[in-house]
Amino acid sequence: MIKSNFKIIYIALILGITLLLFGSINSQQNKIGDIRDGNRATPIHLLKLFDADSVQILKNDSLQIPLSTRYTCGECHSYNVINRGFHFNYADKKIASGRRSEPYIYMDWQKLTIIPLSNRDWKGTFNPAEIGISPMKFLDLFGTHLPGGGVGEIDSLISPDELFRMEVSGKLEVNCFACHDATRQYDPAEYSSQVQKQNYKWAPAGATSLAVVTGNASKMPENYDIYTPSTFADIDVRTTSPPAINYDLSKFNSNNMVFFDLKRKGENERCYYCHSSVHADNNYLNQWKSEEDVHIAKGMNCVDCHRNGLDHQMARGYRDEAEDFKRPELKSYTCEGCHLGVENRLETAGKNGAPTPLHKGMPNIHFEKLECTVCHSGNLPKENVELVKSSRAHKLGLHKSNKEPELFPHIQSTVFVRNENGRLEPSNIIYPSFWGIKKGDEIKPIPISDFDDSFNERIELDTLVNYGKWISINDSTLIDVLKYLNESSGNKENHVFITGGKVFEMNDGELESYREESAEYYSWAIGHNVRPASQSLGVNGCDDCHSFSSDFFFGNVLVESSVKSDSANYNSMTYYSDLNTVYQKLFSLTFLFRPWMKIMIIIFALIIIFVFVIYVSKGLFFITERGTALSSKEEMNNV
Amino acid sequence: MYRYIALIVIIGLSYFLYTKFKQKGILWNEVYSRFMDGVKISIGNIKSRNKSDFLYKLRLGFYWFTIILVFLLIVTSFIPVVILGIHISGLFLLIHVIAALFFCFSFTGLVLLTAHSNKLLDSDLINQENKNKLYEKLSYWCIILFSIPAIVSIILMLYPIFGSEGIEFLNDTHRYSVLLLIVAATINTYYMIINNKKIN
Numbered sequence: 001m002i003k004s005n006f007k008i009i010y011i012a013l014i015l016g017i018t019l020l021l022f023g024s025i026n027s028q029q030n031k032i033g034d035i036r037d038g039n040r041a042t043p044i045h046l047l048k049l050f051d052a053d054s055v056q057i058l059k060n061d062s063l064q065i066p067l068s069t070r071y072t073c074g075e076c077h078s079y080n081v082i083n084r085g086f087h088f089n090y091a092d093k094k095i096a097s098g099r100r101s102e103p104y105i106y107m108d109w110q111k112l113t114i115i116p117l118s119n120r121d122w123k124g125t126f127n128p129a130e131i132g133i134s135p136m137k138f139l140d141l142f143g144t145h146l147p148g149g150g151v152g153e154i155d156s157l158i159s160p161d162e163l164f165r166m167e168v169s170g171k172l173e174v175n176c177f178a179c180h181d182a183t184r185q186y187d188p189a190e191y192s193s194q195v196q197k198q199n200y201k202w203a204p205a206g207a208t209s210l211a212v213v214t215g216n217a218s219k220m221p222e223n224y225d226i227y228t229p230s231t232f233a234d235i236d237v238r239t240t241s242p243p244a245i246n247y248d249l250s251k252f253n254s255n256n257m258v259f260f261d262l263k264r265k266g267e268n269e270r271c272y273y274c275h276s277s278v279h280a281d282n283n284y285l286n287q288w289k290s291e292e293d294v295h296i297a298k299g300m301n302c303v304d305c306h307r308n309g310l311d312h313q314m315a316r317g318y319r320d321e322a323e324d325f326k327r328p329e330l331k332s333y334t335c336e337g338c339h340l341g342v343e344n345r346l347e348t349a350g351k352n353g354a355p356t357p358l359h360k361g362m363p364n365i366h367f368e369k370l371e372c373t374v375c376h377s378g379n380l381p382k383e384n385v386e387l388v389k390s391s392r393a394h395k396l397g398l399h400k401s402n403k404e405p406e407l408f409p410h411i412q413s414t415v416f417v418r419n420e421n422g423r424l425e426p427s428n429i430i431y432p433s434f435w436g437i438k439k440g441d442e443i444k445p446i447p448i449s450d451f452d453d454s455f456n457e458r459i460e461l462d463t464l465v466n467y468g469k470w471i472s473i474n475d476s477t478l479i480d481v482l483k484y485l486n487e488s489s490g491n492k493e494n495h496v497f498i499t500g501g502k503v504f505e506m507n508d509g510e511l512e513s514y515r516e517e518s519a520e521y522y523s524w525a526i527g528h529n530v531r532p533a534s535q536s537l538g539v540n541g542c543d544d545c546h547s548f549s550s551d552f553f554f555g556n557v558l559v560e561s562s563v564k565s566d567s568a569n570y571n572s573m574t575y576y577s578d579l580n581t582v583y584q585k586l587f588s589l590t591f592l593f594r595p596w597m598k599i600m601i602i603i604f605a606l607i608i609i610f611v612f613v614i615y616v617s618k619g620l621f622f623i624t625e626r627g628t629a630l631s632s633k634e635e636m637n638n639v
Numbered sequence: 640m641y642r643y644i645a646l647i648v649i650i651g652l653s654y655f656l657y658t659k660f661k662q663k664g665i666l667w668n669e670v671y672s673r674f675m676d677g678v679k680i681s682i683g684n685i686k687s688r689n690k691s692d693f694l695y696k697l698r699l700g701f702y703w704f705t706i707i708l709v710f711l712l713i714v715t716s717f718i719p720v721v722i723l724g725i726h727i728s729g730l731f732l733l734i735h736v737i738a739a740l741f742f743c744f745s746f747t748g749l750v751l752l753t754a755h756s757n758k759l760l761d762s763d764l765i766n767q768e769n770k771n772k773l774y775e776k777l778s779y780w781c782i783i784l785f786s787i788p789a790i791v792s793i794i795l796m797l798y799p800i801f802g803s804e805g806i807e808f809l810n811d812t813h814r815y816s817v818l819l820l821i822v823a824a825t826i827n828t829y830y831m832i833i834n835n836k837k838i839n
Contacts, residue, residue: 361799364806365726587733597740598797604743605790611754612783619759619780626764 033076045260059252066202066245073176085312088149091119098324100524104142105393105409110456112562114409114433116522124522132447136162144192145274145392149174164222170201179266185209188273192398199243215243271302280387280405293529335372371425375537378414378426378526381551388413417523418578427523433499433562443518472564482506500561546591553584645721652825677831701749708742775830781823789816
């Protein structure tokens with residue numbers, strides 16, 4: 001009897017394992033839209049809509065539910081594969097971080113706080129969780145320019161404290177329309193607006209022309225349920241209303257299918273919503289004065305270089321990307337890959353008609369020490385490095401966005417920073433500013449939830465409104481605040497203030513400041529706008545960089561500090577380029593005399609050649625003369 | 640590639656000098672004094688040597704100035720390129736560029752003042768005993784021959800005429816010419832020392 005029971009359990013186990021294996025293999029099978037059949041025409045997307053419970057949405061449903069991209073788009077495309085793509089995997093620790101890029105910048109000017117954040121392992125950034133920013137808080141702060149997925153959707157990343165709120169708002173699924181909607185009616189600002197209202201599950205549909213979304217989930221109670229009217233019976237609809245979606249019913253056909261005008265290759269406009277960068281100067285905000293990236297001007301799209309497959313692992317196009325992600329094919333999507341060919345294999349060169357650069361007269365050492373972008377990308381160097389605004393840092397593109405040129409945070413560009421490979425690259429930089437706790441050599445920001453309500457008053461700001469001017473405090477205020485923070489922790493923790501590249505801390509009752517790595521600037525390389533050869537750095541000759549007052553070497557970078565006694569310091573560009581200022585000045589001097597030097601060397605060379613030719617001619621004459629004389633003598637002897 | 644060729648050449652030259660001096664029975668502590676005498680004899684043109692002669696002093700001055708500059712040029716280029724395997728940059732480049740200009744000047748002066756004394760003579764060709772003097776003269780003309788591509792390649796690099804590949808070619812031309820120039824200069828110095836022994 002016992003033996004037969006074991007037999008049954010054994011068979012059941014084998015069956016179970018087989019089913020599990022089959023299920024897992026089955027789940028990894030490609031869906032109909034994952035692989036193309038080779039036809040180069042874009043397939044028509046006439047789709048059934050599905051909600052977040054994978055129930056089909058019908059034209060005549062009495063209660064209209066927002067569509068879910070997971071189930072609507074996921075019907076034909078492997079959503080889970082896409083959801084691990086570059087734009088969505090930022091919180092996945094298993095994925096390589098790659099080169100440092102633009103962080104999410106947490107800013108609270110009343111607390112003098114600017115902190116670069118990233119879930120990726122980028123040196124100089126802090127993980128949002130480290131400063132007490134929960135996933136939902138992260139979406140509140142930065143979700144306007146997030147294309148969904150990641151912390152907005154993955155269960156393991158959602159904080160247990162926010163599960164109920166997430167039930168109200170729904171999950172912020174991957175917004176496929178953000179890139180692939182080819183209509184002019186897609187409104188990314190509307191998507192941002194819906195995210196700001198925590199209408200997460202309504203946001204993708206609300207941004208399309210298919211539906212209009214109203215209401216505000218953030219105002220709903222935690223027990224709010226769209227299927228149960230009693231949960232929102234108490235809501236004062238004069239001030240707010242429950243989130244709702246109204247589909248344009250004319251777009252449904254008789255089979256309850258909706259046509260979506262979708263494109264595999266996202267349009268540039270779609271990328272620009274989250275990836276714009278512009279001079280903060282008012283003059284440049286007038287678009288007619290700004291230039292387009294040369295690739296775009298020539299008719300290319302962002303995704304012609306920043307390509308991806310179904311896995312949505314975008315090619316970022318930087319030099320070491322292939323090694324970082326162990327994908328050798330990425331080498332051919334760098335500047336060199338298209339313009340020179342990978343390791344001189346010409347088949348990768350010339351993609352999209354990329355011309356081969358001549359670089360006439362440019363010593364090859366430049367290609368060892370500089371990234372291509374140094375001469376071809378970013379703003380041309382100026383005496384004082386300029387401010388730029390970016391979509392994500394300054395919430396550009398939102399309805400009623402702040403258009404002040406000097407809006408926080410202050411991102412300086414172009415700064416030429418030496419990267420991990422020892423090459424210079426044009427970069428944007430910001431200086432962090434925050435109140436932190438020092439443990440040993442490590443300094444971490446105080447979690448934002450640890451500040452009590454009275455903190456802002458202690459800083460004694462002389463303004464309640466601020467449109468961009470950097471706020472600074474007196475030493476006495478700083479001492480008071482540091483003392484208060486230390487005392488509030490029972491003097492168990494050593495509180496510091498980081499600003500302007502320095503650490504300020506109390507030491508035996510005295511305020512002291514010093515430079516430290518954790519207080520240093522955060523920089524990220526910029527690749528655009530790419531300028532053509534005729535507008536590149538160096539087109540006017542060596543003097544573009546190698547001159548005594550070169551902005552490339554000696555431009556001024558402002559180190560903004562929140563401490564009055566330490567404010568308005570400037571660093572020379574050589575500080576960021578890790579170069580010696582004296583040496584660069586001396587080397588520049590050699591270019592001052594270079595025209596004369598060239599003439600002198602030519603004269604010397606001509607003299608040497610002249611002497612050589614004369615004496616070699618003489619020598620040849622001598623040899624032939626002696627040869628003839630000797631021959632004649634021998635002949636005479638013979639006679 | 641150049642790095643390894645240069646190292647082989649340097650080791651080869653050192654081995655050549657070592658074996659030759661050993662064969663000729665020249666002790667290492669004699670080399671310096673023989674070299675000094677060889678310089679004075681070669682530069683001074685023994686038959687008309689007059690220590691108060693202005694041209695003699697000028698020739699000697701140019702010679703030593705050129706030697707110092709060659710030493711500087713070798714150090715600033717071989718350390719980064721041959722030893723470290725990188726392009727010349729930083730302080731090495733700064734010194735190399737400045738030294739190169741003065742080298743061109745002093746080398747031209749030296750060529751102008753010594754070319755005539757190194758012309759081929761009947762005795763060099765006919766007299767077998769003067770074989771070493773012939774080699775000394777030939778190596779002298781080889782120095783001038785290799786200096787021409789070494790200088791011209793740099794001049795061409797200073798103008799926006801050639802693209803990256805052209806500049807790489809010119810760079811190689813410069814490097815290999817200099818290497819050959821060093822071989823010729825070493826052989827020339829060797830024969831100066833050897834010939835000096837004979838005279839003594």
